[in-house]
Amino acid sequence: MRVFNIGKAWAFLGVALLATPFSWGQAPSARVAMCGACHGAQGNAVIPDIPSLAGQPKVFLENQLVLIREGMRDIPQMKGVLDNVPDAELSALAQHYSALPVSKPSTPKRPDLFARGETLSKEMRCGICHLPNYVGREQMPRLAGQREDYLLHTMRSMKSNQVAGRDPIMTASLYGISDADLQAIAHFLAQTAP
Numbered sequence: 740m741r742v743f744n745i746g747k748a749w750a751f752l753g754v755a756l757l758a759t760p761f762s763w764g765q766a767p768s769a770r771v772a773m774c775g776a777c778h779g780a781q782g783n784a785v786i787p788d789i790p791s792l793a794g795q796p797k798v799f800l801e802n803q804l805v806l807i808r809e810g811m812r813d814i815p816q817m818k819g820v821l822d823n824v825p826d827a828e829l830s831a832l833a834q835h836y837s838a839l840p841v842s843k844p845s846t847p848k849r850p851d852l853f854a855r856g857e858t859l860s861k862e863m864r865c866g867i868c869h870l871p872n873y874v875g876r877e878q879m880p881r882l883a884g885q886r887e888d889y890l891l892h893t894m895r896s897m898k899s900n901q902v903a904g905r906d907p908i909m910t911a912s913l914y915g916i917s918d919a920d921l922q923a924i925a926h927f928l929a930q931t932a933p
């Protein structure tokens with residue numbers, strides 16, 4: 740399923756590339772069309788396991804874009820996408836996405852799972868860094884309203900310390916947590932309005 744969707748994204752990307760007469764030196768507008776093939780036209784992703792970028796703190800996006808460009812955060816789907824993109828343009832991309840509104844979740848709320856995730860997130864003090872309403876700040880990402888499948892996917896990989904280039908603080912924060920609890924937290928956060 741996931742492979743199929745990524746394939747579809749690449750098909751979109753091909754169309755976007757053909758339709759857009761861009762060169763690497765251009766303003767973000769041209770590149771944004773390419774990012775949109777995976778991250779959504781308005782920065783709200785519709786593809787499983789791909790994060791929405793809309794409404795993320797600008798500093799978080801800037802940091803991640805630099806890490807991805809330098810290959811420190813390894814994202815196979817984004818290989819080459821940011822090669823030679825200057826810092827100023829990464830900042831412009833971060834500014835663009837941070838200013839876009841976050842769309843409502845496309846999946847229904849499950850009250851029991853939501854309540855459990857809310858209690859766990861409080862007990863585990865996730866709000867100390869991500870803020871009590873989980874909207875993030877500076878280098879801390881917004882979690883409220885993020886895609887549920889991406890939250891679960893990325894927490895699983897951070898927990899098992901499988902991803903290069905992610906802050907080890909999160910591996911520590913998720914140490915020892917069960918997968919059922921991760922699912923509840925992902926559901927709660929995704930269903931929380933930012």
Ligand code: HEC
Nearest residue numbers: 748770773774777788789790800803804814816817820832
């Ligand atoms: C072919 C698909 C694809 C394209 C095109 C793409 N991305 Fe991504 N991007 C991904 C995937 C997949 C991830 C998440 C990988 C993971 O951590 O599992 C990601 C992660 C990110 C992240 C980290 C977000 C977070 O919450 O951790 C940022 C920022 C980002 N992309 C920005 C961009 C920008 C800007 C562009 C255009 C210049 C772009 N991406 C183009 C697939 C894509």
Ligand code: HEC
Nearest residue numbers: 863864865868878879880890893904905906908909912924
């Ligand atoms: C000490 C501060 C701190 C605490 C506590 C903390 N986080 Fe984080 N979290 C961060 C930082 C910093 C990042 C950005 C990671 C990076 O740069 O790779 C992050 C990233 C994340 C991400 C990835 C989001 C994305 O868009 O890629 C998720 C999901 C997340 N945290 C969930 C949680 C949950 C759930 C808890 C509570 C169990 C928690 N965090 C506790 C600091 C914290």
